[in-house]
Amino acid sequence: MEPNKDLSGTTLSERYQLVKRVGEGAMGSVYQAKHTFMHKDVAVKMLHPQLLDNPEVVERFQREAQAAAHIDHPNVCNATDFGKFGENSFFLVMEWLDGKALDEILAERDLDIPSALHIAKQIALALEKAHELGIVHRDLKPANIMIVARENDPLFVKVTDFGVARVRLGVDATKLTQAGMTYGTPSYMAPEQAAGEEIDHRADIYALGIVLFEMVTGRVPFTGGSVAQILAAHVTEPPPQPSKVSHQAIPPELERLILSCLSKNPENRPASARDLVEALIKIETPPETSISTRPPSNQQETVALSNSLKAPELQKSLRDPRILGVVGALAVAAVFVFVSIGSLTGKVFSDQVDSIRQSTLAEERAKFVQEPDVAAALQAQASGDISRAIEGLNGARLNHEENPHFHFLLGSALVQDGRYKDAVDSFSRAVELEPLYSEDSAVRLVMIEAFNADEDAAKASAAYLQKNWSTEAKTELMKLVDSERKVLERAEKTMRASGIWEKLRRAEQLQFELRTNRKCKDLETLVAEARKESSEEMLPSFRYLDGLPKRGCGFLGRNDCYSCIRPQLSEVLGKD
Numbered sequence: 001m002e003p004n005k006d007l008s009g010t011t012l013s014e015r016y017q018l019v020k021r022v023g024e025g026a027m028g029s030v031y032q033a034k035h036t037f038m039h040k041d042v043a044v045k046m047l048h049p050q051l052l053d054n055p056e057v058v059e060r061f062q063r064e065a066q067a068a069a070h071i072d073h074p075n076v077c078n079a080t081d082f083g084k085f086g087e088n089s090f091f092l093v094m095e096w097l098d099g100k101a102l103d104e105i106l107a108e109r110d111l112d113i114p115s116a117l118h119i120a121k122q123i124a125l126a127l128e129k130a131h132e133l134g135i136v137h138r139d140l141k142p143a144n145i146m147i148v149a150r151e152n153d154p155l156f157v158k159v160t161d162f163g164v165a166r167v168r169l170g171v172d173a174t175k176l177t178q179a180g181m182t183y184g185t186p187s188y189m190a191p192e193q194a195a196g197e198e199i200d201h202r203a204d205i206y207a208l209g210i211v212l213f214e215m216v217t218g219r220v221p222f223t224g225g226s227v228a229q230i231l232a233a234h235v236t237e238p239p240p241q242p243s244k245v246s247h248q249a250i251p252p253e254l255e256r257l258i259l260s261c262l263s264k265n266p267e268n269r270p271a272s273a274r275d276l277v278e279a280l281i282k283i284e285t286p287p288e289t290s291i292s293t294r295p296p297s298n299q300q301e302t303v304a305l306s307n308s309l310k311a312p313e314l315q316k317s318l319r320d321p322r323i324l325g326v327v328g329a330l331a332v333a334a335v336f337v338f339v340s341i342g343s344l345t346g347k348v349f350s351d352q353v354d355s356i357r358q359s360t361l362a363e364e365r366a367k368f369v370q371e372p373d374v375a376a377a378l379q380a381q382a383s384g385d386i387s388r389a390i391e392g393l394n395g396a397r398l399n400h401e402e403n404p405h406f407h408f409l410l411g412s413a414l415v416q417d418g419r420y421k422d423a424v425d426s427f428s429r430a431v432e433l434e435p436l437y438s439e440d441s442a443v444r445l446v447m448i449e450a451f452n453a454d455e456d457a458a459k460a461s462a463a464y465l466q467k468n469w470s471t472e473a474k475t476e477l478m479k480l481v482d483s484e485r486k487v488l489e490r491a492e493k494t495m496r497a498s499g500i501w502e503k504l505r506r507a508e509q510l511q512f513e514l515r516t517n518r519k520c521k522d523l524e525t526l527v528a529e530a531r532k533e534s535s536e537e538m539l540p541s542f543r544y545l546d547g548l549p550k551r552g553c554g555f556l557g558r559n560d561c562y563s564c565i566r567p568q569l570s571e572v573l574g575k576d
Contacts, residue, residue, distance in 0.1 A: 007046065011036065012091055013083055016044055027057060032096065041096040042080070049089045054543075058090065065092045067135050075126035077146065077160040097158050099148030106142055106214065113248065115155055116215035117284040119147070121277055122157035123208055128273035131201040138199070140207035141188045142214065186230040187220045191264045194231040195441050196479060202266040205276060209261025209269075213239070216254070217246040221262065228449045229418060235264070236412045236442040238382060254283050361436045368405040371396070378409070386417045404434035408443075415446055420453035424460040431468060438468045448476045451491045452483065458490050462498035469503055481511045481540075488516050507533040514541040520564040527568045535572070542572050 008031065011017045016033045022043075023030040028051075033044040051057045065082040072078075081093035102119070105111075111119070123145060130137060137144075139161065150156035186194070190206035193199050214220050221240055222233035239262045243250040257279050263269050270276045369375060377392030393410045400406035411426030423446055430437045437443055450461035465473050477500075480491050492512045495501040501509065510530045517523050523545070530538045545562065546569045553561040560566070 007031070012044065012085055013081075016042065016081075016091075016093060018044060027051065027061065033093075043094045043096045045092045045094065046085070047090045052089065061090055061092065067130070070133055071126075071130050071135065073126055073129040075122045075157045075159060076129065077158045094160075097146045097148050097160075099146050099156075099158075101143050102145040102147055102211070102215075103142035105147060106218070110218055110247070111215045113216060113251065113254070114284070116212060117254070117280055118155055119145075119157055119215065120208065120212045121280040121284065123159060123211065124273045124276045124280060126157065126159040127201070127204050127208065128277060131204070131273055136199065136201050137204050137207070138193070139185055139188070140204055140211065141185050142211060143185075145211070186227050186234075187222065189231065189234055190266070191235045191441075192266060194234040195445055196476075197441070200266070201273070202269050202271075205261055205269045205273065206263075206266075208276065209258055212261070213242055213258050216248070216250055216258075217242050219245065224418075226452070228452045229415075232415050232442075232445060232449055235445050237416055240382065240384065244383065251283060257283065361434065365405040365408070368400075368403065369409070371400070373399060374406065374409065377413075381413055381416070386413060389413050390417060402433065404430040404432075404437060407433065408437060408440075411446070412442065418453075420446070420450045420457035421460050424450050424457055424464060428460070428464045428467075431464070438470070439472075444472065444476050447473070448479060451480055451494070452487050455490060455494070458494045459498070462494045462500055466498050466500055469500070474503070474508075478508060478511070481515065485516065488512060492516050507537050510538065511541050515544060518561075520562050523562065524564045524568070527565050527572075531568070531572055542569055545569055546573060 006021050007018050007029075008020050009018065012033075015036050017036050018031040018033045020032050021029050022032050028045050028047045031044045031046065033042050034040065035042055047058070047061050062082070065079050069079045069082075077097060078095045079092060080095065083091055085091050123140070127137065127140075137159070140159070144159065144161040146158040146160055148156050148158060188207045188210045190199060190203040193203050193206075210220060222230055222237065224230045224233060239259060242255050242258055257270075257276075261269055261276070270279065369378060373392065373396035377389045377396065380386075380392055381389035390410070390413050393406070393413060396406070407426045407430035411423045411430065414420075414423035414426060427437070427443045427446060431443065447461045447464055450457035465477065477491075477495075480487065483491070492501075495504075495512075507530075510526060510533065513526055514523065514530060517526060527542070527545070530541065545565060548562050550560040550562075551557055553559040
């Protein structure tokens with residue numbers, strides 16, 4: 001079968017006639033089809049034939065079928081059949097949805113508050129059922145949420161695409177995602193997911209918080225010039241207040257719920273999808289209009305929200321651990337969310353770790369952010385004025401030069417501004433003053449992302465890692481193996497110059513060398529050496545080499561530049 005060939009007109013398993021191709025993605029094509037015996041429209045997803053040799057992709061495709069087939073819920077797109085088409089592809093049959101994806105709707109027009117609540121509640125109900133079965137979606141986003149008309153409901157939700165779901169439907173269920181591997185869509189990833197850590201159902205709660213934020217404001221909370229910046233923002237930056245960036249008035253209780261969902265620490269999010277459903281029901285008002293143009297702001301609600309920030313009830317709200325956890329990795333949460341400083345004393349922010357020592361560190365930082373000069377700068381950062389925030393923090397430097405929390409907060413602001421070299425220097429100073437900061441997930445992530453930024457940032461990070469080497473640091477560093485070539489070359493060059501290279505096992509060094517070397521004879525030697533190492537550890541690198549184009553050399557670039565390694569790769573990959 002030709003790669004990505006349009007199969008319209010083909011009949012699968014003697015009963016599914018493919019009518020027309022309606023979509024195509026990285027994994028496969030989607031067709032509108034008709035069941036020839038039942039005369040019923042269905043959707044058929046076909047796995048691209050060229051991916052059949054990739055066992056992980058095939059297993060993910062099968063897992064999508066397994067997840068969708070087991071979640072029997074009206075707000076989940078049902079899977080009804082799964083099979084193999086000849087020897088070249090798999091297919092998945094699902095219910096046909098005649099509607100629009102939520103991302104298409106948001107691109108065309110705005111949602112009012114009642115409509116957003118109505119949609120969010122249905123998504124939460126779908127997640128509740130999935131989580132009961134041990135299924136975590138892991139890639140919840142507007143593109144995977146279909147809106148269809150059902151009876152009297154023009155905003156009926158169908159959650160789709162469980163292709164990267166974590167499925168635990170039995171004790172023998174295979175765990176496809178290894179520690180340190182990241183799957184999902186950057187703009188909707190929970191901090192723990194962005195950092196490549198183990199996740200649970202609360203990652204879906206975070207993603208739904210992002211979707212709800214987007215529905216009521218028209219934008220996602222974190223944007224950036226690169227994937228690395230977006231992922232770093234999920235881990236280090238507080239989300240903006242929805243009421244500050246929305247064109248419409250946001251009820252205070254809805255804002256609190258959204259920010260609770262977006263807590264950096266999973267412990268501070270709603271504990272379950274059921275809790276989220278109940279919270280939405282309390283806020284929800286009957287949707288009189290489904291999708292509308294931008295409504296005029298409700299001045300009374302805006303004033304009420306403003307006044308609520310000054311009310312005595314605020315003291316009680318700030319003692320609520322769900323609200324205190326709003327920013328997790330940055331323990332300045334309440335400064336950003338409530339623009340209130342005085343009642344933060346003594347509060348413990350867990351900063352995504354369970355150790356008492358880390359909690360104590362976060363508690364100390366929570367006290368530090370009450371310093372007037374620091375608080376003023378952080379308020380500027382919360383409002384989106386990063387330049388003024390950095391200027392304010394630098395102006396406060398003389399007062400806090402020996403305080404590790406000052407350098408941590410300055411580093412976080414510098415990351416948000418894309419200044420990775422300066423951020424690494426600030427985080428390094430924080431660790432020098434307080435070694436506990438070396439265990440902070442935000443610090444670890446930024447030290448690795450610095451290699452993606454530029455050579456100066458990479459050198460600064462390498463100097464830090466050389467001085468603060470640990471097993472965890474090496475685990476993070478090895479994630480760079482999947483980066484683009486220029487990043488790999490920068491990382492290898494910097495590691496060799498700094499002495500970090502000698503801290504890696506030979507198998508780990510080979511993973512870099514196999515991807516940065518472009519001389520066939522050198523690669524031939526390296527492949528032979530790599531074959532003596534653990535096959536499981538080296539397999540991704542062998543597959544990478546096998547996927548290199550078989551052209552680019554010789555007359556008119558028609559010859560294979562890597563012909564000398566093809567025989568070895570065929571042997572190790574079991575090809576004929």
